[in-house]
Amino acid sequence: MCEECGCGIPEESKKEATHKSEEVQLYRNLLEENEKEADENREHFFEHNVFAVNLMGSPGAGKTALLEAIAKKIGGNLKMAVIEGDLATERDAERMKNVGVEAVQIMTGSTCHLDAKSVHKALHKLDLENIELLFVENVGNLVCPALYDIGCHINGVVLSVTEGSDKVAKYPLIFRKSQFLALSKTDLIPYVDFNIEQPKKEAKLLRGDIKFFKLSSKTEEGVEEFIKYLLEKRKEVFE
């Protein structure tokens, strides 16, 4: 709000006398439609015993690579599926299919995040009865996906060590909405200037109960522990 020119300051006194105007109090959430649709997704997941994870992070953070590593570890022990969100191409869905995982691609065009409606549409393309663990890989972006509830049981961010250790405080909302922070590409730590304590400390100041994981999809460091965490969360929801 600017005090100099007054832009953004309500001027309730300037109505013209010739018009009949009326003020209507609403107090409506701007994202109410999305939240309603997110609730519907939640109901779908609950009905079909699908545990859903919203995986967020920058482009190139290693979200898809992590999902490939998880798929390889899980093998046939758990029925996993992925909804992939990108502006364009089916590349990520193809990658998941190549490791034997059922995948649906959402192409958003120019939209920088997935919303509950786009996820709902993708759910119709999946056989939910045959899925126990569903990942929704959001559009690569540390800003917009944070505002949109898509109805998943847990939200989390993948942050790679090559992005720098100062990113958590720079993009606070997404970390505040996340139950876990998965630090990826840890095999590269010897080659980059990365202070592992900084994102850990800053994430705790945004959300006291955030869980922290050190992962490398390449060496498989931490992947098993991460899967264990997801399965425990799944148990909390369904048992």
Next chain:
Amino acid sequence: MHEWSLAIEIVKIAEKELKERNAKKVEEVFLEIGSLNNIVVEQLIDAFEIAKKGTLLDDAKLYVEEIEAVAFCNKCNKRSEIEPPFIFCPLCMGNDVKIEKGEELHLKKLTLEF
């Protein structure tokens, strides 16, 4: 640019209200936006100016009231204004706090012309 998506939602909600109340047009739109949402108010206003074109909000003005973040500390039993981005009590520096203000994303009221 989630501001663009929000501008479209504002137009959608306001047009629906207008039709339900048989009003002629929307004159003013008042929002409450909490500082913890990381919304750039200037961008939201710019996006609204574009989104409203050719709708029943064509002449509408958008006013945005920004709400500062306030949290209640469970340890100190006190509420304080907090300085984003971090969420902690400025008195004890602890993070056992409940956010009470700063998350608003509301269409507070409309002025409609009948």
